[in-house]
Amino acid sequence: MKIAVCIKRVPDTELRFTIAPDGKALDTSGLKYEISTFDEYAVEAALRLNEAHGSGDVTVVGLGPAGMAELLRRAMSMGADRAVHLTAEEVPFDGAAVAEALAGALTEGGYDLILLGRNATDTGSGAVGPMVAHRLGLPCVTAVSKLDVADGRGTAQRVLEGAVETVTFPLPAVLTIDEGLGRPRIPSLKGIMGAKKKPLDERPAQLGPVRLAVTSLAPPPERPAGRIVGEGADAVPELVRLLRDEAKVL
Amino acid sequence: MTTLLVYAESRGGALRSVAFEAVTAARAAVDAAGGGEVHALVAGSSGIASVASDLGRHGADLVVTVEHEGLARYNPEAIAATVAARITSGGYRGAVFSASAEGRDLAPRVAAILGVPLAADVTAFTLEGDAISATHPVYTGKAIATLRLEGTPAVLSIRPGAVSAAESPREARVESAAPAVDPGASRVVVTEVDTRGGGTLDLAEAPVIVAGGRGLREAANFALVESLAEAFKGRAAVGATRAVTDDGWRDPADQIGQTGRLVSPDLYIAVGISGAIQHLAGMRTSRVIVAINRDKDAPIFKVADYGIVGDLFEVVPRLTEEIGKARGRG
Ligand SMILES: Cc1cc2nc3c(=O)[nH]c(=O)nc-3n(C[C@H](O)[C@H](O)[C@H](O)COP(=O)(O)OP(=O)(O)OC[C@H]3O[C@@H](n4cnc5c(N)ncnc54)[C@H](O)[C@@H]3O)c2cc1C
Ligand SMILES: Nc1ncnc2c1ncn2[C@@H]1O[C@H](COP(=O)(O)O)[C@@H](O)[C@H]1O
Numbered sequence: 183m184k185i186a187v188c189i190k191r192v193p194d195t196e197l198r199f200t201i202a203p204d205g206k207a208l209d210t211s212g213l214k215y216e217i218s219t220f221d222e223y224a225v226e227a228a229l230r231l232n233e234a235h236g237s238g239d240v241t242v243v244g245l246g247p248a249g250m251a252e253l254l255r256r257a258m259s260m261g262a263d264r265a266v267h268l269t270a271e272e273v274p275f276d277g278a279a280v281a282e283a284l285a286g287a288l289t290e291g292g293y294d295l296i297l298l299g300r301n302a303t304d305t306g307s308g309a310v311g312p313m314v315a316h317r318l319g320l321p322c323v324t325a326v327s328k329l330d331v332a333d334g335r336g337t338a339q340r341v342l343e344g345a346v347e348t349v350t351f352p353l354p355a356v357l358t359i360d361e362g363l364g365r366p367r368i369p370s371l372k373g374i375m376g377a378k379k380k381p382l383d384e385r386p387a388q389l390g391p392v393r394l395a396v397t398s399l400a401p402p403p404e405r406p407a408g409r410i411v412g413e414g415a416d417a418v419p420e421l422v423r424l425l426r427d428e429a430k431v432l
Numbered sequence: 433m434t435t436l437l438v439y440a441e442s443r444g445g446a447l448r449s450v451a452f453e454a455v456t457a458a459r460a461a462v463d464a465a466g467g468g469e470v471h472a473l474v475a476g477s478s479g480i481a482s483v484a485s486d487l488g489r490h491g492a493d494l495v496v497t498v499e500h501e502g503l504a505r506y507n508p509e510a511i512a513a514t515v516a517a518r519i520t521s522g523g524y525r526g527a528v529f530s531a532s533a534e535g536r537d538l539a540p541r542v543a544a545i546l547g548v549p550l551a552a553d554v555t556a557f558t559l560e561g562d563a564i565s566a567t568h569p570v571y572t573g574k575a576i577a578t579l580r581l582e583g584t585p586a587v588l589s590i591r592p593g594a595v596s597a598a599e600s601p602r603e604a605r606v607e608s609a610a611p612a613v614d615p616g617a618s619r620v621v622v623t624e625v626d627t628r629g630g631g632t633l634d635l636a637e638a639p640v641i642v643a644g645g646r647g648l649r650e651a652a653n654f655a656l657v658e659s660l661a662e663a664f665k666g667r668a669a670v671g672a673t674r675a676v677t678d679d680g681w682r683d684p685a686d687q688i689g690q691t692g693r694l695v696s697p698d699l700y701i702a703v704g705i706s707g708a709i710q711h712l713a714g715m716r717t718s719r720v721i722v723a724i725n726r727d728k729d730a731p732i733f734k735v736a737d738y739g740i741v742g743d744l745f746e747v748v749p750r751l752t753e754e755i756g757k758a759r760g761r762g
Contacts (some may be wrong), residue, residue: 278547281544306569307552315544322508323620324537342533342534344633344634345627345634347506347624352619360691361687361692393581394579394582399578400576402575402576408721408737408739409737411740414742418754422758425722431719
């Protein structure tokens with residue numbers, strides 16, 4: 183199958199970071215970047231689908247600044263065949279603006295499947311996938327955690343709160359990928375060498391109008407310092423008293 | 433006059449508690465902006481109209497009921513088209529969804545049809561003339577962004593638990609409407625909803641969550657966590673870490689964290705959970721956090737309001753007993 187995967191460049195989620203003096207963005211000095219978690223899952227899902235079908239072609243698409251290229255290479259070292267870098271100095275927070283650019287780059291591709299992440303780890307929005315689908319006129323299934331494709335149709339599972347939903351859809355389609363389809367592989371040395379020769383096409387992103395922006399960024403409210411009520415089962419009555427009389431949650 | 437439309441989520445013919453939270457949030461925003469109306473749209477098979485009075489009790493002035501057999505299960509394309517059509521024809525200032533699993537699917541579809549941005553998973557919002565200001569956790573909860581959303585109609589989804597449902601009783605007018613498109617023509621079809629033998633409270637709705645981690649040692653020991661949840665008499669749900677869902681001790685639907693569910697209950701009890709950053713990303717906005725861990729240096733104690741250092745196999749049975757007594761009295 184011909185599959186496209188949209189990957190976003192985001193700050194490493196395991197690292198601590200500070201907020202820039204203007205209070206609107208992160209302090210980028212010393213920041214490390216990675217492929218957004220669910221997007222890496224999506225690359226893995228695309229590779230596994232094609233491995234199961236015996237053949238195929240995977241294009242990774244990333245919209246971002248110069249540093250994006252390195253992460254597109256990483257996806258190719260995992261096994262993707264080619265990459266498209268839509269260049270933009272700044273990536274707007276507004277998913278609608280980003281979706282316009284991604285959809286524009288994906289229109290002519292003739293892809294059977296277009297995969298995105300359930301949400302980007304920086305925005306936490308989950309907006310871009312359905313917006314790309316709508317612009318391309320394709321059906322969309324979000325937060326896919328199991329997937330089967332046969333005879334031009336797909337069956338997906340979605341994890342809801344306390345339930346699992348089974349969904350069917352025709353191809354071509356746009357899917358956003360949740361955890362569950364398999365952990366991303368670590369690129370092999372052979373993969374890393376091979377990726378250097380794979381095509382990486384670069385063109386300016388045609389972003390849409392920006393109508394949603396971050397006006398300020400703050401650390402999460404400090405949780406008031408907690409306390410150790412005590413050790414072992416003997417501390418339980420005091421804990422229950424605190425939950426009832428102080429926290430008032432019982 | 434400002435009017436907001438709320439999508440009132442239901443499952444199996446009954447409203448979900450997140451629907452009341454969304455109505456409450458919309459009511460508060462409209463009232464704070466100088467008054468106006470809150471309308472709620474509910475979709476389902478015939479009979480769903482009976483929930484209108486409950487929506488009125490929480491502050492809906494008008495309930496739009498869309499009854500159709502093709503909407504008995506969540507029908508993403510038909511519902512998105514119907515909600516979007518209503519937003520356009522009704523001249524709404526904006527639409528409010530819950531950022532539940534269903535709302536996270538539906539809200540971006542509606543925004544896409546309307547060609548407007550989505551402010552997703554907000555924890556609060558205010559109407560400020562032509563703009564909306566909203567707060568939203570970003571970078572997996574490590575920062576809180578204030579967002580400015582321009583234009584009308586605006587589309588927002590609100591994090592479950594971020595707003596507590598409150599009453600603002602009124603006699604809601606009821607209007608029935610037809611689906612905007614044929615529900616039978618949807619390309620994306622939900623063929624099955626497996627509630628995993630549930631019917632119990634789920635993670636988005638439960639005021640109390642008891643979550644277990646690898647400290648429980650094996651699947652069978654989750655009975656301890658379940659008993660503690662049961663002591664809350666129908667108010668608690670069970671959650672788990674990825675270590676636990678990876679090992680198949682619990683269903684993936686129970687996973688809380690960066691790659692699982694994001695929850696904000698009134699009370700979160702972490703049992704045998706170390707408190708990895710990816711786990712904290714899903715639960716650190718809970719109102720009160722209790723941790724039980726034998727390692728006094730476990731990172732979970734840094735976010736916990738109350739902690740007990742000790743062996744969970746001794747602490748949890750005792751806690752179950754004491755909660756049982758406390759709730760028995762209450
Ligand atoms: C990309 C990515 C995404 C991830 N997403 C998630 C996610 O969504 N959710 C998630 O939870 N994790 C996630 N993880 C995994 C996360 O990093 C941790 O590995 C996981 O949360 C650890 O689970 P745990 O606390 O159950 O186990 P552990 O870290 O092994 O902790 C077990 C704890 O139990 C305590 N303990 C042991 N025995 C007892 C006893 N008898 N009595 C009391 N305490 C005891 C120990 O002191 C320890 O603190 C993710 C990781 C990655 C890399
Ligand atoms: N700048 C980008 N470049 C490539 N893909 C992106 C970009 N922004 C978002 N996406 C894709 O859209 C998904 C959802 O993003 P969001 O709507 O911001 O949560 C991500 O997981 C990516 O797959």
